[in-house]
Amino acid sequence: MTALEDSTVKCRGCASENVVLVVDVGDQPLADYFPPADNPGPDPRWPLSLWLCRECTLVQLGPVEAQLAEEPLAVESATSRAHAEASVKEILRDYPELLGTVVFEFGSPHGGSWLDHLYAAGSRLAGEDEKAGLVIDVHGIVHEPQYGDSLKLRADRLAPGGLLVMEFHHLLPLFIGNQFDTIRHGHWAYVSLRALQNIAALHGLTIESVRQAEMYGGSLMVMLRHTADAKPDASVDVVLDDEEAAGIADEVQLGSLHEAARHAAGALHDELSRHQAAGRTVLGYGAPSKAPVLLDLSNVTTDLLPFTVDLAPGKHGRRIPGACMVPIRPIEELKAARPDVVLVLTWDIADEIVAQLEADGGWGATYLVPLPEPHELGTRRQDAR
Known part of the structure; x- marks a missing residue:
């Protein structure tokens, strides 16, 4: 890979033109664009890639300008x-x-x-x-x-x-x-x-x-x-x-993230397919800005994840953008459905989510975290066995 040839593109940190592509995940939907659930799409997409400045070592988005303003829908955890x-x-x-x-x-x-x-x-x-x-x-x-x-x-x-x-x-x-x-x-x-x-x-x-x-x-x-x-x-x-x-200032090392991402995305698709084949119901928790890229790269649609839930009322009645089309519903619908597996899309606060859903004893669900590879979390009930 070579440095950017367009001399008008400069590092977002130090303005150097010595910037090189390290990770490219293709065209992706805007992370905080949650269209109404009945919007058939297709949703707008933009290139999503990471570039390394060889001078200041800042890793940054490439030459893309998002076209839609982010609507503040999230609720602080x-x-x-x-x-x-x-x-x-x-x-x-x-x-x-x-x-x-x-x-x-x-x-x-x-x-x-x-x-x-x-x-x-x-x-x-x-x-x-x-x-x-x-x-x-x-x-x-x-x-x-x-x-x-x-x-x-x-x-x-x-x-x-x-x-x-x-x-x-x-x-x-x-x-x-x-x-x-x-x-x-x-x-x-x-x-x-x-x-x-x-x-x-x-x-x-x-x-x-x-x-x-x-x-x-x-x-x-x-x-x-x-x-x-x-x-x-x-x-x-x-x-x-x-x-x-x-080696996070080394372009070759950073480039390995591309293959790691593709591998983990494939593993998530395979894990959800395995649960589906075994007759287990899988539903999601969370509709974070992380979800569109994760589900898109993993080729997860409503066949594998019928819906997810979120604490933010502003997201209810909407869906995850991109090809997945996964609708977002209130948390009460997850509790009423009592799925066998809960896919924790807001994995960074997984402990908070498990504690919330297990506060009244839960229903025996398995909690699945997608990264760095799909893996199950224990609960107090499971840990006591």
Whole structure:
């Protein structure tokens, strides 16, 4: 594979033209486009591919511009709400000088806002153009097409001596965990710590420390300061070493994700077919933005998955986009149907979902998680056997 020949296409992080294709999953439906269930389609599709910048190492969507605006239909999970509260407590415990500081938050379509918890601790929201002692971006920046320009905005908001906290889904677990369904239109960047370090340096920022977070299948919470104020600790090198060992800045290594995705997609189709042949009913839980790519690549239609359910009322009466045509219904319909197998499409909060469905004792369902390979989860009842 060769670098992009069109000189107008540049890295979304550092503007280099030295960008190379590493993964191509073909034309895919827009992740957050959920048409009415009676819409016969076909749904619009756009190319979906990952490119690696050989200069800053940012992995990013290729030269595509999605044509449909994302409609905010999702409901924030209990896991996400609890994570926001715990994160604020952790940051204020470890950085007590930030108690009551001026804050600014760059929002995210995923939710997870820290502001109410910071207000409760005495913080004040920065005024227009006012710099803040604490600047927050929790899963927000990847929704902006130009990663480098967006990072500069965050650097510009940061007061001297202040702390920028950025949490994002980490490229490392995406790669080693075969989380290919997180590749989607609207998520423009797939970020490693190395790439963030390289792009941050262009805007006068240095990574001071990093922590692991379990959100979305594996995230990083990264603390940055203006370079003159930063004192990096050992946690930074630990993550950089892990990334280096996995080869996630190597185009050949990254390219192996393509075959891993195809293999896991085929395995999911085979697993659902096996249950169908055995006379077992399979229904889904969740209608996340991850589902269209997963089900499309797996060639799963209503023959194998008659419907899925979701907590978000705005998704009821709609369907997963693409060829699968799987309708989305209220959770009560899943409970009433009592399927033999529940396919957990929102696999990153599988524990929350199993606990919710098993709260009243459940009905003996098997919970199937699709990635990194299809596998079953235990329940308290099964574990007690």
